[in-house]
Amino acid sequence: MEGLLKLWNDTGLANFEVGQVVMMAVGALLLYLAIVRGYEPLLLLPIGFGCVLANIPMAGFTDEGGMLWYVYHVGIETGVFPLLIFMGVGAMTDFGALIANPKMLFLGASAQFGIFATLFGAIALNLVPGFEFSLADASAIAIIGGADGPTAIFLASKLAPELLGAIAVAAYSYMALVPIIQPPIMKALTSVKEREIVMEQLRPVSKKEKVFFPLAVLFATVLFLPAATPLVGMFCLGNLMRECGVVDRLSSTAQNELINIVTIFLGLAVGSKLSAEKFLTIETIGILLLGAVAFSIGTASGVMMAKVMGRFSKTPINPLVGAAGVSAVPMAARVANKVGLEANPHNFLLMHAMGPNVAGVLGSAVAAGILLAIVGG
């Protein structure tokens, strides 16, 4: 009898707490979104599963010495995983569309307004009782508006590790929701006539320019914004490997095997941060809310900037491409293309939207560097 009792005390059933059950339901929801709805499955699946693992009673995955504990400390606390992912993203990114039309960088820059406006919003939320975001917390939350998962995780791990789980989940969920969040904002801010604007074909870009580009970006970062060099540096390394043409093996590893391996562990480690006592708080609701606001403001300011630029530019600019300024590569560019096609079935904006799209990646990395330099330093 005593043995039976002891066995019972070791089962999950006897040890479940309400919070853990709720968090397992959250994990199941993430798995559902990934598998059935196809929302960012590459990340939401390991995050959802990590969330389930982290909330198993008695298993000790996230206790000191547990597997997820090690994965988190090795990969995320040090910032290594998001940086490796960023290198892979660099190796996957073709900057041709941006080099051909460099003023698209301004669209990528203006979409970052979502980040800084949300920073203000997060601090303003402190006026509501129950919320207590420090400046570092607010910065980490605001970077969700950059629509860039690795950047968000990197900054959160540096500035607000206790909010990392909620921030990462919000960032990736909203990135998956880009096709739902963006179009209404884009349509509200533009007329049909503006959406029909056909842009000039991009000039071909030589290989030399593509090789010099990552080096020049790195050089400028080293000179003016060293705080952004971890992100920008790894990104440029990946891109140089892609474009130089002499290390195809490394480039292919960075954009396939390496990024896949790291993604598995990154997802698990982020999921392990989804424990009941950290996730089931009023702050999480605030973060989810602010994330949506950040995204919307970023989209809106990108579109508005494109409208202003279109007025002064010699070549026509379709304001829809401005919405792609919130990184989320390549989803945001596809959305701009789709909304453009709805207005004019012969107008393919994809290549034009890729310019602001990759500019957005650079922009959010730069914004993260600025936040690190101001708030973290």
Add this chain to the structure above:
Amino acid sequence: MDVFEALSTAANIMLLGMVCVFAFLGLLVIVINTIAKYCPEEAKAAPAKQNNVNDQVSPDVVAAISAAVHKYRKSRD
């Protein structure tokens, strides 16, 4: 820290951040344009290929196709 003090700090960061992002990416625009100036476009080798396609098609086939097209157009009138 007082909330209103924090708000003014946040507003400052917002202003400073946007100015920095624009300044930095604006600098990159200049850099890219400079690179483009000193990197001449690669010579294109594409047009030579199109001639080959014409050469491979024998005159008989061309004649047959044009006869067929001619006949088809006539039949539609």
